[in-house]
Amino acid sequence: MGFNQISRSDIFWGYVAQVFNIGAGLLLLPIILIYFTQAEVGLWFVFLTIGSLTQLLELGFKPTIARNTAYIISGAKDLKPYGIPNYDEVDGVVDKQLLSSLITTAKKIYLVVSLLGVIVITFGGGSYIITLIKDFSDPLSALIAWAFFSSGRILNFYFGYVDSLLLGKGNVTKVNKVVIISKIAYISISVLAIMLGFGLVGLGVATLISALIGRLVALSYLNRDELLMQASSIKTGRQRIFSILWPNTKKLGIVNIGAFLIQRFSVLLASSYLGLEVAASYGMTITILMTLMAVSSTICQVHVPLLSHLQSKNKKEEIKSVLGEIYLISWFVFFIGLALMISVGNLLLGLIGSDTEFLPDYLVLMLGIFLFLELTHSVSATYITTTNNIPFLKSALWSGLFVAVAGFLLVQPLGVLGLILAQGTVQLAYNNWKWPLAALNDLNDNLINVLYLGTLRIKSRL
Numbered sequence: 001m002g003f004n005q006i007s008r009s010d011i012f013w014g015y016v017a018q019v020f021n022i023g024a025g026l027l028l029l030p031i032i033l034i035y036f037t038q039a040e041v042g043l044w045f046v047f048l049t050i051g052s053l054t055q056l057l058e059l060g061f062k063p064t065i066a067r068n069t070a071y072i073i074s075g076a077k078d079l080k081p082y083g084i085p086n087y088d089e090v091d092g093v094v095d096k097q098l099l100s101s102l103i104t105t106a107k108k109i110y111l112v113v114s115l116l117g118v119i120v121i122t123f124g125g126g127s128y129i130i131t132l133i134k135d136f137s138d139p140l141s142a143l144i145a146w147a148f149f150s151s152g153r154i155l156n157f158y159f160g161y162v163d164s165l166l167l168g169k170g171n172v173t174k175v176n177k178v179v180i181i182s183k184i185a186y187i188s189i190s191v192l193a194i195m196l197g198f199g200l201v202g203l204g205v206a207t208l209i210s211a212l213i214g215r216l217v218a219l220s221y222l223n224r225d226e227l228l229m230q231a232s233s234i235k236t237g238r239q240r241i242f243s244i245l246w247p248n249t250k251k252l253g254i255v256n257i258g259a260f261l262i263q264r265f266s267v268l269l270a271s272s273y274l275g276l277e278v279a280a281s282y283g284m285t286i287t288i289l290m291t292l293m294a295v296s297s298t299i300c301q302v303h304v305p306l307l308s309h310l311q312s313k314n315k316k317e318e319i320k321s322v323l324g325e326i327y328l329i330s331w332f333v334f335f336i337g338l339a340l341m342i343s344v345g346n347l348l349l350g351l352i353g354s355d356t357e358f359l360p361d362y363l364v365l366m367l368g369i370f371l372f373l374e375l376t377h378s379v380s381a382t383y384i385t386t387t388n389n390i391p392f393l394k395s396a397l398w399s400g401l402f403v404a405v406a407g408f409l410l411v412q413p414l415g416v417l418g419l420i421l422a423q424g425t426v427q428l429a430y431n432n433w434k435w436p437l438a439a440l441n442d443l444n445d446n447l448i449n450v451l452y453l454g455t456l457r458i459k460s461r462l
Contacts, residue, residue: 324454
């Protein structure tokens with residue numbers, strides 16, 4: 001598969017991967033709700049939240065490495081901290097020494113990231129978990145579960161560069177197959193462990209084993225890629241790659257910190273101030289909606305290598321049609337999922353006898369609308385990164401800080417409603433409208449025409 005087309009197979013496997021991502025939550029959720037107490041459900045969502053916090057250590061290296069790999073594969077003669085690099089006059093000529101330098105740098109980066117992750121998870125995450133399990137029925141098993149769970153996250157950290165290289169090479173389907181295989185392993189092991197009575201420990205063990213399986217599969221794909229393996233074997237004297245990657249990586253890292261404060265920090269506030277039982281309901285609701293966001297944005301992630309390639313060739317008209325297609329498909333998937341969640345979500349929970357329910361419908365709808373706006377501006381921001389510029393650094397960080405402070409101030413007087421209002425109102429003030437507008441300005445076009453071109457592209461593909 002070349003960069004000029006994203007095949008139906010790529011899109012199919014992209015959605016299958018996200019189905020298994022959501023399946024890992026939805027298929028396990030009934031079993032967790034049946035076999036776990038509300039406190040255990042709440043603690044599990046805290047695990048997931050802290051796990052997403054530790055992912056911030058990866059900063060923005062994954063998309064940065066993937067984007068620069070795509071540039072090199074497209075014929076870049078050099079890399080730049082900002083903007084589109086220079087290209088070889090002969091399309092498709094790959095500078096293997098430059099690619100080798102990028103691969104070597106990526107491996108070193110992820111080794112350091114993994115070591116930092118061990119420190120943060122051991123001392124930071126472990127300490128916070130201890131404060132929550134003082135009155136827990138079995139605090140030792142909770143700590144053991146955390147040890148297995150965090151070890152799986154660290155393992156994914158260390159081999160994160162593999163996914164970056166495969167994505168940059170255009171092997172989107174292979175990366176999605178890694179996700180599918182690891183999620184199947186995770187679901188299978190989790191179900192067996194829970195039914196055998198291992199509880200949270202079983203989920204932790206499943207996290208570690210599935211991460212190991214996924215990484216082995218990803219490495220096997222990497223080792224079978226002739227170009228990447230040839231480049232890896234080349235000794236290179238280029239040492240400037242990190243200094244080239246770091247400016248935008250640092251920005252994406254700060255953006256990720258802001259995103260965590262906006263989207264996930266509220267779960268920690270709920271568990272600390274409203275209790276693990278309330279955190280279970282809130283955490284389940286926001287986790288499902290965030291997963292729905294991830295599924296909806298799959299179409300965007302699948303097209304990032306293509307968008308990066310089109311940027312390098314300055315094919316603005318084709319970029320407009322691709323971005324229009326991304327908007328339309330992501331919106332459609334999100335609203336279908338939100339409607340199903342509101343209409344039958346708690347009904348399904350009641351059928352399985354769960355003590356934990358989603359938030360009331362009006363709160364789910366409110367949160368869903370806020371996350372739809374988040375989805376739209378996130379897609380727009382992802383498009384902007386394909387220009388090798390990250391202009392949303394300050395706004396992401398400041399928005400995250402304002403959301404965290406507002407949530408802290410509102411959580412006790414207003415409860416869950418305060419946490420939702422804190423996120424939604426801050427984002428409405430700037431990010432929700434700024435970055436879609438910036439993407440359209442970059443394309444020198446309006447939303448109606450971009451959506452029209454996207455509609456034509458969807459029709460032609462059908």
